[in-house]
Every structure is written in C-alpha cells, then in structure tokens.
Amino acid sequence: MDKDKKRKNLLAIERTFDVLRFIITVIVILSMIYLGIHFFRKGYNFVIKRNEVKDLDIEINIAPGNEYEITIPWGYSTDDIAALLKEKGFIDNVFLFSIWSKFIGYEGKYTAGVHVLDRTENYNTLDGYEKLMYILSQNPKKKPDVRVFIPEGSTWHQTEKILKDAGIPVDDDFWKKAAEHEYNYRFLEYALDDMKKEGRTNMFEGYLFPDTYIMDPEASPEVIVDKFLSNFENKFREEFYKKTEELGITVDEAIIIASLIEREAKLDNEREIISGVIYNRLRSSDPSLNYLQIDATIQYYYIESTGKVKDVLLTEDTKIDHPYNTYVHPGLPPGPICSPGLSSIIAALYPEEHDYYYYVARGDGSHEFSRTYDEHMAAVRKYQNNNR
Known part of the structure; x- marks a missing residue:
C-alpha cells in the first residue's frame, strides 16, 4: 500500500511539473512574440519615419565646452x-x-x-x-588620418598612386598647387633653382622623402608635400652640406647621384662602391666614360611613359633619345630618378675610393665590378651566360 501511495504521489508531482513546464514554455513563447512584435513595430516605425523624411532631423544641441x-x-x-x-x-x-x-x-x-x-x-x-x-x-566633421608608407626608391608617379590608394585626392592640379607654395627650408636655398629647371619630370622628384607618414586626407596639396619636404630637411644633416662643398657638387646633384644608387644597388654594402663608380666616370678625362650607362635611367623613362618598368632591357632601349637616358647623354640626368633613402644619400656623399669604372649584375642582387672595359666585357659574358 505504501508503495502504491508513493507511486501515485510521484506521478502527481510529475504531472504538476509537466503542467508548470508547459505554462513556462507558453509564457516564454508569448514573451518572445510580444518582444518581437514590440521591436518590429518600433524598428518598422523608425525606418518608416526615416524614409518619410529626406533628412532625419534629430536635434543635436551641444553646449560649448561639452x-x-x-x-x-x-x-x-x-x-x-x-x-x-x-x-x-x-x-x-x-x-x-x-x-x-x-x-x-x-x-x-x-x-x-x-x-x-x-x-x-x-x-x-x-x-x-x-x-x-x-x-x-552622418558626414564626419573630419575624415580620419591615414597611414601612408612610401618605399625607398619611389618615383613621384609611384608616390602619387600610393597617396591616391590611401584616400588622399590627388587631382591634375595637385603638383602645380604644391609648387606654387613657398616652403621655408634650408635645403631649398641650395636646391630650389635646380628643382625648377626645364626638363625635369616633377620639381619634387627626389625630395619626397621615403618614410611612413600620418596624413590628413583633406589637407591641401602644399600641406601634404610639406610633410615630405620637412622630413627631408630633418634628414639632410649639417655635415651633408659640407660634404657637397668638399666633393664640388650641388645639393641637387647629390640627390641625383643618390637616386641612381638607390635604383641600382640591391645590397647595402655595395652602395658606396657604386657611388665610387659614378664619381670615377663623371671625373674621367675619357669622354666615353662620362656616359654613365646606368640602366635605371632607361627604366625611369619607361616608368614615366608606361607606369611600370620593362622586364628586360634590350640594346635598342639604350638608344632611346630621352634626356634621362645616360647611354645617350653624358653626365648626370636632368634630375633625380626617384626619392632615395638616407643610406643612398650617405653613399652619394661618401663614395668609396677605388679604380672601378664598370659593374654588371651577377643575377643574385650583387654586382661584379671591373677596372677596364675588357674585364667588364668578360664579366658581362660570364654572367649573361649564367643567367640565361
């Protein structure tokens, strides 16, 4: 009897729990339906209200100082x-x-x-x-600043693309407006006249110092360019001015040489050596050696005309009559062919003293340096065959 009574009590308790579970489930479902309807109606009404008015007028009154x-x-x-x-x-x-x-x-x-x-x-x-x-x-009070990275060896065209990709509007008048501004930097006292000479692709080429910048995308062209020039001013130290005098070159010529080194040297330990080759050829009494014959100057022509480098330069490319082609024109090109980094600027001002006049790429990033034309041609044949 006791067992039957206990069983009946347990069954009654289970039924009670089942009823409670059912009631709770119903309450939860009804609550969810209610909340769903409430949120839907509120959201629907809000969206309808926004669509009924062209410009939703939420009153935004902020007291000064708040x-x-x-x-x-x-x-x-x-x-x-x-x-x-x-x-x-x-x-x-x-x-x-x-x-x-x-x-x-x-x-x-x-x-x-x-x-x-x-x-x-x-x-x-x-x-x-x-x-x-x-x-x-809504439209922000001000767009957020953007981080811009300019790699060493970038041309002004490449820098322009980087700026555009970062959201900085560079229109057709950007560089013209920047050039009309008067910048107050010491290096410009030495270089500005050269920068404005005829035949240059862009007066700022070589001076858009490669680095990482935080820029305001809504800033004017002169403010954007000023960031580059200010950085250049800070990097071009007092001793550099003295070195240009010792070397008998101008500040602008130093940057032109540095730009050639930047585009030619793949290894840091070769920058000063390549710099020495350039000086040796420029100072040689042999007129044929005054033609620097630097491939990077031909590539600059292709970057300027097509927007990219040519995969393989041919003999016919060395004959292109372009002011920057150092196979056709002796001496330095009219202006820098890129914006060099600090290492290349230092190399241009501290060339290694040696008697090399030639070099050829080995194919691994390094170069074979030669003193005579015969040595150079032997190296050319060796590495051209190896790289085929």
Missing part, C-alpha cells in the same frame, strides 16, 4: 564601433547596440572620421543608442 570628438577609424565594423563607444563610456551594452543597430537599418551606414558627441548626455538608453547611430552615420 563637445567630445570621437574618431571612427577606417574599416571599423558595427561591433568595433560599439566596443569603442563602451570604452569611451557612452554605452554599457555592446551586444544590444550591435543588434539594435542591425535591426533598425544602420548596419554598414557608419562613416569613418571624427564625430562630435555630447560628453554630458546620457546615451545609454534605446533612444540614446538611436541618436548615437544617427550621429555616427
């Missing part, structure tokens, strides 16, 4: 923005901001740049979230 500038970097997702807002103390719930943002149509609408918030306002409500979403989806 402005807080927040920067949304390029490429930030909704989740990233929510995390940033929480980090800055404007919201508490990253998940809710992200979900609500997606639900009411702001996903993918946020704009990178500097936006202004009210440091005294409580945005940590649903209405506050919506206000944040609206503000951060």
Whole structure:
C-alpha cells in the first residue's frame, strides 16, 4: 500500500511539473512574440519615419565646452564601433547596440572620421543608442588620418598612386598647387633653382622623402608635400652640406647621384662602391666614360611613359633619345630618378675610393665590378651566360 501511495504521489508531482513546464514554455513563447512584435513595430516605425523624411532631423544641441570628438577609424565594423563607444563610456551594452543597430537599418551606414558627441548626455538608453547611430552615420566633421608608407626608391608617379590608394585626392592640379607654395627650408636655398629647371619630370622628384607618414586626407596639396619636404630637411644633416662643398657638387646633384644608387644597388654594402663608380666616370678625362650607362635611367623613362618598368632591357632601349637616358647623354640626368633613402644619400656623399669604372649584375642582387672595359666585357659574358 505504501508503495502504491508513493507511486501515485510521484506521478502527481510529475504531472504538476509537466503542467508548470508547459505554462513556462507558453509564457516564454508569448514573451518572445510580444518582444518581437514590440521591436518590429518600433524598428518598422523608425525606418518608416526615416524614409518619410529626406533628412532625419534629430536635434543635436551641444553646449560649448561639452563637445567630445570621437574618431571612427577606417574599416571599423558595427561591433568595433560599439566596443569603442563602451570604452569611451557612452554605452554599457555592446551586444544590444550591435543588434539594435542591425535591426533598425544602420548596419554598414557608419562613416569613418571624427564625430562630435555630447560628453554630458546620457546615451545609454534605446533612444540614446538611436541618436548615437544617427550621429555616427552622418558626414564626419573630419575624415580620419591615414597611414601612408612610401618605399625607398619611389618615383613621384609611384608616390602619387600610393597617396591616391590611401584616400588622399590627388587631382591634375595637385603638383602645380604644391609648387606654387613657398616652403621655408634650408635645403631649398641650395636646391630650389635646380628643382625648377626645364626638363625635369616633377620639381619634387627626389625630395619626397621615403618614410611612413600620418596624413590628413583633406589637407591641401602644399600641406601634404610639406610633410615630405620637412622630413627631408630633418634628414639632410649639417655635415651633408659640407660634404657637397668638399666633393664640388650641388645639393641637387647629390640627390641625383643618390637616386641612381638607390635604383641600382640591391645590397647595402655595395652602395658606396657604386657611388665610387659614378664619381670615377663623371671625373674621367675619357669622354666615353662620362656616359654613365646606368640602366635605371632607361627604366625611369619607361616608368614615366608606361607606369611600370620593362622586364628586360634590350640594346635598342639604350638608344632611346630621352634626356634621362645616360647611354645617350653624358653626365648626370636632368634630375633625380626617384626619392632615395638616407643610406643612398650617405653613399652619394661618401663614395668609396677605388679604380672601378664598370659593374654588371651577377643575377643574385650583387654586382661584379671591373677596372677596364675588357674585364667588364668578360664579366658581362660570364654572367649573361649564367643567367640565361
């Protein structure tokens, strides 16, 4: 009897739990339906309201002194923005901001740049979230700065492309506007007249110092170019001016030589050697040696005319009548063929003293240096055969 009674009690308890589970399930489902309808109606009404008005007019009144500038970097997702807002103390719930943002149509609408918030306002409500979403989806007060990396040996054309790819608008008048500005740097006292000479592809070629820069994409051309020139000014030390005098060259000629070294040398330990070859040929009493015959000057012609280097230079390329072709014209080209790095500038000012007049690429990045034409031709035959 006791066992039957216990069994009946257990069955009754189970039925009670089943009923409770059913009731709880129904309550949960009804709650979810209610919340779904609530959020849908709110989201639907909000979206309809935004569509009914061309420019949604959310009142943004920020008292002087209460402005807080927040920067949304390029490429930030909704989740990233929510995390940033929480980090800055404007919201508490990253998940809710992200979900609500997606639900009411702001996903993918946020704009990178500097936006202004009210440091005294409580945005940590649903209405506050919506206000944040609206503000951060409008045109920013200012676009975010961009990081720009200019590799050593870049030409002005290549630098221009890098700037464009970074989001900096470089139009047809960019370099003209930059050239009209008066820059106040010591090196320009020595080089400016040379930089403005006829026959140069761009007066700033060679002086757009290769480095990593943080730039304002909305800055004027002269401000952008000034960053390059300012860096060049800082890198071109006092001793360099003295070295140009000792070598009997101008600052501009030093940069032209440095640009040749930059494009020719693949190994750091060969920069000063190649520099010495250039000086030896320039100073030679043999007129034929005054033709530097540097392949990089022909490649500069191709970069300028086609936007890229030629894979293999042929004998006919050495005959191209172009001012920068050092096979056709003796001495230095009219201007630098790239913006050299500091190592090449130093090499141009501190050439190695030797009696080499020639060099040929071995095919592994290094060069074979020769004193005589016969030695050079033997090296050419050797390495041309090896590299076939």
